[in-house]
Every structure is written in C-alpha cells, then in structure tokens.
Amino acid sequence: MNRHNRQTSILQSGAITQSLELLQSLGDLTKIPGLKGIAGIIGVLVENSNATDRNREEWTSLINDVGALAVAVTGAVQDCGGHLENDILDHIANLCNKLEHVKDSLLALTDRNLALRGADQSRDAIILRRLDRDIQQCTDIFTMQCSTSIVKEVRRSEKGYSEILEGIKEVREMLLNDIKSESSKVNKSLCLQRMHDQPLLPLPRNLIGRREELERVVNTILEAQNAARIALLGTGGIGKTALASQVILDERIAERFGNRRYFIACDAANNKDDLLNLVSSKFNIKGDQLQKQVIKKLNQDKTILVLDNFESPWETIASRSEVENFLTLLTSEAENLTLLITMRGSQRPAAGKVAWTHPFIQLQPLDMESAKQLLKSVVDYPDNDPNVEGLLEAVECLPLAVELLGAxxxxxxxxxxxxRWQVEQSSMLTRFGTHHQSLDTSIQMSINSSRMTSAALDLLKVLSLLPDGVELKQLSDVFSSLKEPKKALATLLHISLAYYDRNKRIRVLSPIRSHMVFYHFPEYKNIVPILTYYMGLVQLTASLGGPQGIGIVKRIIPEIGNLHAVVNLVLGPKLTQYVEDNLLHGAIRAAIDLSRFFRYTELGNTETLKLALSIVSEKMSDEILKADILYNMAWSIRNSEREGLCRKAMTIYEETNNLSGQAECNWLLSKIYKGNKRNHDKASQHMKIALSIARRSGNKHCEAKCLASLSELTYHEGDVEVALQQSQDALQLFRPLEDYTNIGITLLFIGKIENNRSRYSQSLQYLNEAKNFLKKAGAYTHELTVWIELGDVWQHRGNFLEAQKAYEQVWAVVQERGLEKSYHAAYAWLSLAEAAAGLQDETTSRKWLDKAMEMFEAKRIVHGRLFCEIVYGDLAIDRGAEGYDEAAIWYRKAVKDSRLTQAVNDEALANLKYGILRTAQSEIELGLRHLMTALVLYRKSDNTAGVGKGLFRLGGLLEKMGERTGAVSVLEAAWVVCRGTEAVVELSECGRERERLTGNAWK
Incomplete structure (x- = not known):
C-alpha cells in the first residue's frame, strides 16, 4: 500500500484514536517507560491540529503519519506480548525524545498562528511538511530497528522447532495408547452433539426491568395487520439480545408461530454472503441459489426470524448496500415473515426500503430499582451498602455492565x-468518546481485579485461544509451560473470567476470548505446548475407521473447535514470524485430516481447508500437497464446484505421475456422477478406470473402495450375482486392512441386497455384523442406516412392532449425536412414519411424515421425498375409496421422482403402488402398464418378494377383467415364486386369494 493510501486508511478507520487508547492501556499494564509519554505527545499533536483551520492539507498529512507511527509502536509492543527486550525499550526512548522536538515545534507554530492572524501561511506549510517528513523518518527507522530486534529473538527460538515436532509425535502416540487402553470401556452415554451449531431457539434470558418493552414488542407482533418488522436498537450491552430472546420464547409467540421460530446470531457475519450462509445454515439449506431457497422456506408458513447483532454484517461500508438489499428482499418477498432485528446504535437499516413497524423501540438503561434487582440476581449484597447505588450510577445502569460488575x-x-471505576472508566471514556467499549472496560476491570495473579493472566491468555475449552485433567498437558495451572484456574473461576460448561469443560466466554486475543495475546513460549498437544491430537484422525475408531471419535469431538482454532492460528498472520516451513506443512496436513473428520462425523467445517489452500497457493511450491487439498475439498463439499476441484487435483496428479492420486480422483468423480441417473455411464466408466489404476499402483485400500462402489453400480444395472461377488472381493481386501468402517458399509450393502431378495434371515445376519463393525469404528452416521435397514427387514416380514423398535433406535441415536438438523433426522422421522402407518396410526404417522417431508424438500433429497410420497399415498388409501384421488396424486409424484434415482427397487415400488391404485379405480389399462413395469424392474434386481407382489396384484387385475382362470394361474405362479423365500406376507395373501377364487386351500 503506498503512503497516501495508507494515510487515508488510517484516518478513516480511526486507527489513531484506537492506537492512542491502546498505548495508554499498554503503558498502564506493562509499565514500559515511554509508552504513555508517546501517547501523550501524539494526543497533544492531534488536539492542536483541530485548533487551526489553516493549511488543512498539510495538517491532515501530518496527523495521518502520526497515526501510522502510533500503529507502528502499538504493533511492536503487541508482537512482543508486552515483554520487550532492552534494545526495543531503547528504540522507544529514542523515539520519545524525537517526538518531543516535533511537539515543541508544532506548539510554537500553533501559538504563533493564534497570536498573528496574518502569519505567512506558505511558510507554515513548509514547516509542516518538514515536520511530516521527520515523523515519517521516525516511523521507518523505528519499524526497521524493531524488526531487526524481533528477528534476533526469533532466531534464538528456532532451535525449538525440532523439539515441537518431536513433541507432536509423542503426544499422538500417548493419546493413541490411551485410547487403546480405554477402548473396552466405551462410554454408552457419550454425547456426540454438535458443539458449534446454534440452538434453534435461545436459552431464556434475565429480563428484569424489561417487562414493559416485552409487552410492547409482543403486542405489536400479534396485533399487526401484516407481518411485523421490528428493530430493537440501543447501545452495546443494553439488553437487546435478552429482550429478543424472551420475545421469541413468549408463549403467545409460540402459539402463533409454533416451531417456525428462528433465532440467528449474526456476530460472525461480515457481509451479505456471510449473512446468507448463516440464514441458510439455520434452515438446513445447501446447494445453489441459496437466496431463492431461503425465500421459499420463509413463504411456506407464518415465520418469525430474529437476526441478533445485525450491525455485524451491516456496519461495513463496502457491504452495507448488499446487506440492506438482502434485508429488503426478505421483507418484500417473504410476506409471511415477521422480522425482528437487534442492532447497536440508533439507525435502522434500509430506511425507506423496509417498512419498519411503529412504534420504534430504542432501549434505554434500566431504572435504579431494576438495576438493583438485576445486580441482586447475580450476587447477594447488603441492601444498605451506600456504594452500590454509586456504582450503578457509574455504569449508567447498563444491564451488561451491571451483570459483569455483579460478578x-x-x-x-x-x-x-x-x-477503581472512578479511575479506569473516566480515563477510558475520555480516550474512547463512546460507550462502545463498555464490555471491554468491564473485562479489563475483571483482569485488573485484586485477586488476579500473573499466573492466572497467563492461563487466561492461552485458554482464550481454545473456543471449546479444556477438561480439568488436561490442564498440565495442554499448558505445560505454566506453573500451578490449577491454582491459576481457581483465580479465574472466582472472578468469573472462566467457567465450567455443562460438559464440565473449562471455558472462557467468547467476548472475553476476543478481548484477550486482541489486547493480551500470549507469549510464543506458552503457545508452543498448545501447538504440540493439538497437532498431535489431530494426527489421530489417520486411524479413523479402524479398531480404535470409537475411542478416537470420543476424544476428538469435544476438541473439534480447538483443533480448528489451533490449525488456523498456525496458518494465520499472528505467528508468521515464528512458524517454519515444516510446522506450516504439518498444519496444512492437519487441515486435511480435519476435513476427513468432518466427512466422517459431520462435525467441524471446511473453512480451515480453504485457508490451507490459500497458504499453499501463495507461499509453497508443493504441488502434491495442493492436489491433496483440492481432492479433499471436492470430497468434503456438496455443491457444483466438486467436479471442478476434483479435476484440478487430477491434472496435478497426472503431471506428477501420482497413480494413487489419479485412482482416488477417478473414484471420487464416479461418486459425483453416481448422484445423477443420467450420468450412470460416466460413473461406471470412471470407477473402472479407478480400479485399474489402483491395481497398477498397488493401492489396496483404493482398490477395495473401487470394488465396493462398483458393486453398487453393478447392482443398479441389474446384475445381482456379480454385484454380490464384487462386494465379497472388497471385503477380502478391507478385512486385513482393519478398515472397520468400510467393512461395515460393505456388509450393510450386502444386507440390503438380501433384504430386497426376501432373504430376511441372511439380511439380518449381515446387518447385525455391519452394525457391530460400524459401532466399533465410531461411524455413527452409517450405523443409523443399519438401524433403518433392520427396521425395513422387520417391516417386510410383517412385524411392525419390531420395525418400530428399530426405527425408535434411529431417532434415539440422532438425538444422542446431536443430528436433529441433519438429513439423518429426516430419515429417522420417515422410518417412524412408516412404522406408525403399518400399525394403522395415521395421526402419529402424519406427524413424523410432515417433519421428514419438510426437511427432504429443504435439502432437495429426492430419495427421501419419494418415500414420503409413497407413505402419504398409503395413508390416503387406508381411508378407502374417498382417499383414492389423493393417493393418485402422491403415487404419481412418486413415480416421477423414482425416475430421478438410480434405485431400481424404489422405481419398482412406486410403479407397483400406482398400478394397484389404478386397478382399484378400474383403470385397467393404466394399472396393467404400471404393474408390468414394476414386475420388470423387480425381476431386474432379483427382488423375489417384489415379483411375488407384482404377480399377486396382476392376478387381481385379471379377475377384474373377467379372466378368472388366468387370475388363478398367476396366483399360483406368485405362490411358487414366494415359496422359496421368507416372503411370508406375500405367501399368505396368495393363499387367501386362491382359496377365495377356487374354494380350495393350498396344499
């Protein structure tokens, strides 16, 4: 950035004011000589620049360079963590002396201008430019001197790099040995819930003193002729979030909107795209055209949406217009949407575009009595203490400040x-000029507590790097450089800077963490043990899917946020001066490992992998590493970019003659194409290429994956025996590799085939074996699929109670693992709906079915939607002839959707259902066509029970046509087909119908 642009940026961003404030704070906290002096000198210069209107251009340039100098000094102190070497202290002292001369010259110039109105303006301009040049030179010299000193310090620490890497290996081995020793003690109550997904609704908040505002907002929403659009405004910490939370939890709001109440915290959003991603994520919307999908979701029914801390995406000038346009789109096209935003300040976004509902609500501080009640709810204090009222007045009865002061x-x-407030708050307000830093003031007061120790402060610094916190037993391992960490922890707990969460982990609240990272970044020597521990922990993912899989999953899930944070820290700018290439390379590999864990458990994110890709592209020349990132990104994401990313990786693997990489890319391309029935030939072609290359490269694991995947493609082509053989060949390769996950997945597929062939006993055997392998591997998402298939087997055998038990187990696992917002939940609901339908419980069935259908629609999962349509049709038919028209609509949709899948049996079932209905409606020709289609498809997939069902229904159709003899013959054929299987339901139906037609029972 050139000097002019840098000056403009500094002036516009308010960096001068921020740096002066920080220099003052750093001077107070670090006791470094000269810091407060420099801040004072610069403050005088800024103040005097505002005292004259002459030579404004020169004054502006001068003050901008003063700001650059303040930023440079602040950066140097922060880079050293507040612990400066003597040579840097000397640089600061020299700088202070030079600035004293500049200040004296400027004060003289200002005094002369005030005394002599006719002073020579051009001469003054020359003086100002000369002084500006001196300040620029001071900045450049200071920056160069400090950089040299820091480089020396870095070189002194370089010898520790090899020790770090060795430590990482040791940690990995220690943790893996731990897991192996504990693998027999599986914790059955393991909570696998997502640590970072926001809850659908917020927790109840303390609403003392806000009853009047609550009634105003609720009544405004309930009485509005159209959907209300309300902005809760006010300063930071005024209680906007607490009020919005209570509004959405109010029983009257719950009665109006039901489960279509959504609360979204916008803190992490910096622009319109971030905001759209937050909203779409809350609605479980993925894929393309997110904006249209969100609008469609909101238009489905009456909805209330709370966008909390909306200023985060809105405040940035560059993106404000886009954010306002998005807000306008929501309110104009989603007519059923009641919108409630909370926003710092007094300005409503998109004024004139969004019709904000009257009356406008600007929250004010609490009255004294309410503030006392709020304080009393936090801490018990003597009612007659005369200092309490003075303290509450000092913080202006601001709710957040009251709560923090109570702590x-x-x-x-x-x-x-x-x-303390009289000293700290007055100085802070003088420097800041706004109440925006009220939270930082309260946090800093906590840090300056008389109970705070240097050891506790050091612990708070490093704890603030870990969003998931740590367990008590981890303290000495993760923070091994700290002395008496348990004693330091007790201090932090006493002054409420740390707390135990519901999982008994020691955590620091997000605002405090942000404050600490910005103002009190830890020394590198205290970061090293964290890097060692977590870089070792992430290496456990290399053993995912094996015999120790469940132990690894248990160990990593509570730490997933920490792992991402630590890897991001290594990849980010704060440690650039310390991170060597080998540690950087390790962090990038860790990002790849985390993406694998994300695919395995659906916990975490792919943002760390994207950051790793940018680092490799900009700073490294390792093409294989870049290809590995591209491949894993293509495997991890679920959008239209997948194929392009995979092909980029393929190109690199081909250019470097990496056969294993080529095999993996062809395998992934096949999986991508397999999702679209029209691309079946492409999928098959790439899988065969992948298998061939894997065999040439000697990659047994990839060869096994290819055989297992090829088995699925072969089965959908109708060659059942070959498909089974390919699965068995894959198992022979997976078993020596101890890949429990893929062993379980392959056994599951064989179990599905046997279920479709009505070989229920064999199916149960394979499925139970699959369940055991997947449980040991910690592959709980695949374990859910096994439970669903087990329920399907019992349902096919006519045992709906056993089926219901299996399906209830699916829902229990979904809840235990925190997957209520994933498509797994939708399949659990669908399964429960099918079981209830089999038990003639239409009310319960529809309850689950509606939930499943909503999620399948939102996620655009055709397979799930297809089965919802079939069950809806079944429920309509159960009502008799009056439900036939409704059933016809659902079955027709099912037939249409079945053509989009590659599941032959699903398409056969949809046609069978539709054919049966049309036969019942005496539409003989149409019924016959769909029944014959079903028979052909069932025969293609070797589904004996399906063929028997089709023949049985065909017999009924022939009877309607008057072909009684033909009907008996077809029923006899159905009997022969079913007799060699366990299709007892079909056998029973055939027997009853033949006896009815002939008067003779089956022999």
Whole structure:
C-alpha cells in the first residue's frame, strides 16, 4: 500500500484514536517507560491540529503519519506480548525524545498562528511538511530497528522447532495408547452433539426491568395487520439480545408461530454472503441459489426470524448496500415473515426500503430499582451498602455492565469497585468518546481485579485461544509451560473470567476470548505446548475407521473447535514470524485430516481447508500437497464446484505421475456422477478406470473402495450375482486392512441386497455384523442406516412392532449425536412414519411424515421425498375409496421422482403402488402398464418378494377383467415364486386369494 493510501486508511478507520487508547492501556499494564509519554505527545499533536483551520492539507498529512507511527509502536509492543527486550525499550526512548522536538515545534507554530492572524501561511506549510517528513523518518527507522530486534529473538527460538515436532509425535502416540487402553470401556452415554451449531431457539434470558418493552414488542407482533418488522436498537450491552430472546420464547409467540421460530446470531457475519450462509445454515439449506431457497422456506408458513447483532454484517461500508438489499428482499418477498432485528446504535437499516413497524423501540438503561434487582440476581449484597447505588450510577445502569460488575462483587467490595471505576472508566471514556467499549472496560476491570495473579493472566491468555475449552485433567498437558495451572484456574473461576460448561469443560466466554486475543495475546513460549498437544491430537484422525475408531471419535469431538482454532492460528498472520516451513506443512496436513473428520462425523467445517489452500497457493511450491487439498475439498463439499476441484487435483496428479492420486480422483468423480441417473455411464466408466489404476499402483485400500462402489453400480444395472461377488472381493481386501468402517458399509450393502431378495434371515445376519463393525469404528452416521435397514427387514416380514423398535433406535441415536438438523433426522422421522402407518396410526404417522417431508424438500433429497410420497399415498388409501384421488396424486409424484434415482427397487415400488391404485379405480389399462413395469424392474434386481407382489396384484387385475382362470394361474405362479423365500406376507395373501377364487386351500 503506498503512503497516501495508507494515510487515508488510517484516518478513516480511526486507527489513531484506537492506537492512542491502546498505548495508554499498554503503558498502564506493562509499565514500559515511554509508552504513555508517546501517547501523550501524539494526543497533544492531534488536539492542536483541530485548533487551526489553516493549511488543512498539510495538517491532515501530518496527523495521518502520526497515526501510522502510533500503529507502528502499538504493533511492536503487541508482537512482543508486552515483554520487550532492552534494545526495543531503547528504540522507544529514542523515539520519545524525537517526538518531543516535533511537539515543541508544532506548539510554537500553533501559538504563533493564534497570536498573528496574518502569519505567512506558505511558510507554515513548509514547516509542516518538514515536520511530516521527520515523523515519517521516525516511523521507518523505528519499524526497521524493531524488526531487526524481533528477528534476533526469533532466531534464538528456532532451535525449538525440532523439539515441537518431536513433541507432536509423542503426544499422538500417548493419546493413541490411551485410547487403546480405554477402548473396552466405551462410554454408552457419550454425547456426540454438535458443539458449534446454534440452538434453534435461545436459552431464556434475565429480563428484569424489561417487562414493559416485552409487552410492547409482543403486542405489536400479534396485533399487526401484516407481518411485523421490528428493530430493537440501543447501545452495546443494553439488553437487546435478552429482550429478543424472551420475545421469541413468549408463549403467545409460540402459539402463533409454533416451531417456525428462528433465532440467528449474526456476530460472525461480515457481509451479505456471510449473512446468507448463516440464514441458510439455520434452515438446513445447501446447494445453489441459496437466496431463492431461503425465500421459499420463509413463504411456506407464518415465520418469525430474529437476526441478533445485525450491525455485524451491516456496519461495513463496502457491504452495507448488499446487506440492506438482502434485508429488503426478505421483507418484500417473504410476506409471511415477521422480522425482528437487534442492532447497536440508533439507525435502522434500509430506511425507506423496509417498512419498519411503529412504534420504534430504542432501549434505554434500566431504572435504579431494576438495576438493583438485576445486580441482586447475580450476587447477594447488603441492601444498605451506600456504594452500590454509586456504582450503578457509574455504569449508567447498563444491564451488561451491571451483570459483569455483579460478578466482580464476588471478590471485591462495591467500595473498591467504585474506586477503581472512578479511575479506569473516566480515563477510558475520555480516550474512547463512546460507550462502545463498555464490555471491554468491564473485562479489563475483571483482569485488573485484586485477586488476579500473573499466573492466572497467563492461563487466561492461552485458554482464550481454545473456543471449546479444556477438561480439568488436561490442564498440565495442554499448558505445560505454566506453573500451578490449577491454582491459576481457581483465580479465574472466582472472578468469573472462566467457567465450567455443562460438559464440565473449562471455558472462557467468547467476548472475553476476543478481548484477550486482541489486547493480551500470549507469549510464543506458552503457545508452543498448545501447538504440540493439538497437532498431535489431530494426527489421530489417520486411524479413523479402524479398531480404535470409537475411542478416537470420543476424544476428538469435544476438541473439534480447538483443533480448528489451533490449525488456523498456525496458518494465520499472528505467528508468521515464528512458524517454519515444516510446522506450516504439518498444519496444512492437519487441515486435511480435519476435513476427513468432518466427512466422517459431520462435525467441524471446511473453512480451515480453504485457508490451507490459500497458504499453499501463495507461499509453497508443493504441488502434491495442493492436489491433496483440492481432492479433499471436492470430497468434503456438496455443491457444483466438486467436479471442478476434483479435476484440478487430477491434472496435478497426472503431471506428477501420482497413480494413487489419479485412482482416488477417478473414484471420487464416479461418486459425483453416481448422484445423477443420467450420468450412470460416466460413473461406471470412471470407477473402472479407478480400479485399474489402483491395481497398477498397488493401492489396496483404493482398490477395495473401487470394488465396493462398483458393486453398487453393478447392482443398479441389474446384475445381482456379480454385484454380490464384487462386494465379497472388497471385503477380502478391507478385512486385513482393519478398515472397520468400510467393512461395515460393505456388509450393510450386502444386507440390503438380501433384504430386497426376501432373504430376511441372511439380511439380518449381515446387518447385525455391519452394525457391530460400524459401532466399533465410531461411524455413527452409517450405523443409523443399519438401524433403518433392520427396521425395513422387520417391516417386510410383517412385524411392525419390531420395525418400530428399530426405527425408535434411529431417532434415539440422532438425538444422542446431536443430528436433529441433519438429513439423518429426516430419515429417522420417515422410518417412524412408516412404522406408525403399518400399525394403522395415521395421526402419529402424519406427524413424523410432515417433519421428514419438510426437511427432504429443504435439502432437495429426492430419495427421501419419494418415500414420503409413497407413505402419504398409503395413508390416503387406508381411508378407502374417498382417499383414492389423493393417493393418485402422491403415487404419481412418486413415480416421477423414482425416475430421478438410480434405485431400481424404489422405481419398482412406486410403479407397483400406482398400478394397484389404478386397478382399484378400474383403470385397467393404466394399472396393467404400471404393474408390468414394476414386475420388470423387480425381476431386474432379483427382488423375489417384489415379483411375488407384482404377480399377486396382476392376478387381481385379471379377475377384474373377467379372466378368472388366468387370475388363478398367476396366483399360483406368485405362490411358487414366494415359496422359496421368507416372503411370508406375500405367501399368505396368495393363499387367501386362491382359496377365495377356487374354494380350495393350498396344499
């Protein structure tokens, strides 16, 4: 960035003011000589620049360079973590002396201008430009000197790199040995819930003193003629989020909107795209055209949406227009949407475009009595303490400040707190000029508590790097460079800077973490043990899917946020001066490992992998590493970019003659194409190429994957025996590799085939074996599929109670693993709906079916939607002739959707159902056509029970046509087909119908 642009940026961003504030704070905290002096000198310069309107261009340039100098000094101190070497202290002292001369010259110039109105303006401009040049030179010299000093410090620490890498290996081995020793003690109550998904609704908040505002908002929503659009405005910490939370939880709002109440925290959004991703993620919407899908979702029924902290995406000038346009689109096209935003400040976004509902609501601080009640709810204090009211007045009865001060009163008396506030708050307000930093002030007061120790501060610094916190037993391992971490923890707990969450992990609240990372970044020597521990932990993912899989999953799930944070820290800018290529390379490999865990458990994200790709592209020349990232990104994401990313990886693997990489890319391309029936030939072609290359490269694991995947393609082509043989060949390769996950998946597929062939006993055998392998591997998402298939087997055998038990197990696992927002939940609901339908419980069936259909529609899962349509049709038919028209609509949709899948049996079932219905409606020709289609498809997939069902229904159709003899013959054929299987339901139906037609029972 050139100097002019840098000056403009500094002036517009308010960096001068921020740097002065930070220099003052750093001077207070670090006791470094000269820092407060420099801040004071620069403050005088800025103040005097505002005292004259002459030579504004020169003054502006001068002050911008002063700002650059403040930023440079601040950056140097922060880079050293507040612990400066003597040579840097000397640089600061020299800089302070030079600035004193600049200040004296400027004060003289200002005094002369005030005394002599006719002073020579051009001469003054020359003086200002000369002084500006001196400040520029000061900045450049100081920056160069400090950089040299820091480089020396870095070189002194380089010898520790090899020790870090060795430590990482040791940690990995220690953890893996731990898991192996504990693998027999599987914790049955393991909670696999997502740690980072926001809940659908917020937790109840303390709403003392806001009853009037709550009634206003709720009544405004309920009484509005059209959907209300409300903005809750006010300063930071005023209670906007608490009020919005209580509104959406209010029983009257719950009655109006039911389960279509959504609360979205916008803190992480910096622009319109971030905001759209947050909203679509909350609605479980993925894929292309997110905006249209969101609008469609919101238009389905009356909905209330809370966008909390909306200022986060809105405040950035560059993206404000797009954010406002998105907000306008929501309110104009989603007519059923009641929108409630909370936003810092007094300005409503998109004013004039969004019709904000009156009356406007601007939250004010609490009255004194309410503030006392709120304080009392946090800490018990003597009612007659005269300092309490003074303290509450000092913080202006701001709810957040009241709550935080209440936490302080656990250790410090109101008198001491009031004294500290008088000093710290007044100075902070003088420097900041706004209440925006009220939270930072409260946090800093906590840090400056009389109970705070240097050891506790060091622990808080490193704890703030870990969003998931740590367990108590981990303290000495993760923070091995700290002395007496348990004693330090007790201090943090006492002054409420850390807390135990519901999983008994020690955590730091997000605002405090942000404050600490910005103002109190830890020393590198205290970061090293964290890097060692978590870089070792992430290497466990290399053993995912094996015998120790469940132990690895248990160990990593509570740490997934920490792992991403640590890898991002290594890849990010804060440690650039310390990170060597080998550690950087390890972090990139860790990002790849985390993407594998994301695919395995659906926990975590792919953002770390994207960051790794940018680092490799910009700073490294390792093409294989880049290809590995591209391949794993293509495997991990679920959008239209997958094929392009995979082909980019393929090109690199081909150019480097990496056969294993080529085999893997062809395998993944086949999986991508397999999702579209029209691309079946492409999928088959790529899988065969992948198998051939895998064999040439000697990659047994990839060869086994290819055989297992080829088995599925072969089965859908109708060659059942070859498909079974390919699966068995894959198993022979997977078993020596101890790949429990793929062993289980392959056994599951064989079990499905046997179920479709009405060989239920064999199917149960394979499925139970699959369940055991997948459970040991920790592959719980695939384990869910096994439970669904087990329920299907019992349902096919006519045992709906056993089927229901299996399906209830699916839902139990979904809840236990925290997957209620995933498509797994939708399949669990569908299964429960099928079981209830089999038990003639239409009400329960529809309840689950509606939930499943909504999610399948939102996620555009055709297979799930198809089965919902079939069950809806079944429920309509159960009502008799009056439900036939409705059933026809659902079955017709099912037939249409079945053509989009590659599942032959699904297409056969849809045609069978539709053919049966049309026969019942005496539409003989149409019924016959669909029944014959079903028979052909069932025969193609070797589905004996399906063929028997088709023949049985064909017999009924012939009877309607008056072909009684033909009907008996067809029923006899159905009997012969079913007799060699366990299709007892079909056998029973054939027997009853033949006896009815002939008067003779089966022999």
């Amino acid at each position: 302080q009163m656990e250790t410090d008396s109101p008198k001491i707190l009031l004294q």
